[in-house]
Amino acid sequence: MHIHPAFRATAAIPAHKVGEVAALLSAMQPAAVTLYPEGAVIYAQGEKAGPLYYVEFGTVRICRLTADGRRQITAFHCAGEVFGFEAGDEHDSYAESVDGAGVRVLRTNCGLQPTGSMLMLALKSLARVQNHLMVLGRRNANERMASLLVDLAERQESDRIVTLPMQRNDIADYLGVTFETVSRILRALKEMGIIRMRSVSEVEILDFVALEDMCE
Amino acid sequence: MHIHPAFRATAAIPAHKVGEVAALLSAMQPAAVTLYPEGAVIYAQGEKAGPLYYVEFGTVRICRLTADGRRQITAFHCAGEVFGFEAGDEHDSYAESVDGAGVRVLRTNCGLQPTGSMLMLALKSLARVQNHLMVLGRRNANERMASLLVDLAERQESDRIVTLPMQRNDIADYLGVTFETVSRILRALKEMGIIRMRSVSEVEILDFVALEDMCE
């Protein structure tokens, strides 16, 4: 990853995501895009919460640690999505750039009344997390990987080629498995003729229906 | 369970829960309490969403099913809590009474602007689910059980006696394990001297610190 992220082609923001945040964006006079290089912290655990963040390009991971150092990634956020919701006045998760991400701060001016679109976005986050809860609670490793691939395919609006912006370690901590298991599952999916790796971070989906069947 | 739930003593609503929903309750002219007997469906999957619900007494479970019938309980809601948030216009989870629960419908009159307290409650739900995500993704069976016990202890405002309003099956589907494993873990915790069972649904916590250590 020697090309500076700012100079890479920015992922197009999927059409279905533009509408739902347009109101919020215009209402909040978003600041300029800040560029967070790979691995950079956007906000830390324990930091005072408040503003929301809008992903202009790239990918962001939301993480939480256990006392003994195990990490769980609770969400990835791609271009066009909003993150940073917090119930208390402190972040109990932290956010990092996965691959060099451009992020706008949305000033919510906490005093003002929250807009309906803010509630709607919070509910989107809730739905997404609830869905992931199901995956972690009741799915085996194969199914977990399948659901990530389907999820990314939908977000990237392509059922042929899916790009994995994050590395194996991140996938593992998102799916609640080890990175070795991620490797093995990808191999298994290859041997089943469901996917093909074009490169280490590019998956070609050969049988999308099979993937979907695995996750519902 | 031959005593009709309406005649059982209603659980006191913990003090810390009254404040945060008071505004919402008064703003929404809640309807009368509806009594849902054990196992009754409060809303179904696919049903049109809209109203929120306030738990007056008893416990409610929020569930989701996989295509092949596996169930994940994404949340339990106790007296004083609000549930029913949904991102789309249909419920993609369903809600059932665990033990005979009294529930008020909060009419949100969807057209009106959502109140700040509504957002706040949605964020509380989000935080709770994110926390559970961590439990399912990165904790073993013992730690999962411990976190449920600590959670219930806090909600019931007692670090000595915790009542389990739900049965083993429900606990299992909440923790993402089998009900046999729940039994085994309770035995293990007993043998470690951390808990004692006063009855099948009443846990006496002998070493609260040990439990807390197990879940953070």
Place this chain on the structure above:
DNA sequence: CGACCTGTTGATTCTGCTCAATCAACGTGG
């Protein structure tokens, strides 16, 4: 070139699941 990092693969271990038996509590009907 050599050090390092990420990813892959193999061997072994172990946690929790599956299958199954047993038990206790409760309700029903003779």
Place this chain on the structure above:
DNA sequence: CCACGTTGATTGAGCAGAATCAACAGGTCG
């Protein structure tokens, strides 16, 4: 009152899936 069926909980034996430990490959960068 007792025999019986049902339901939920407990316990055991064996197994499977994923973790752990370890070796190695390929690419990148100093």
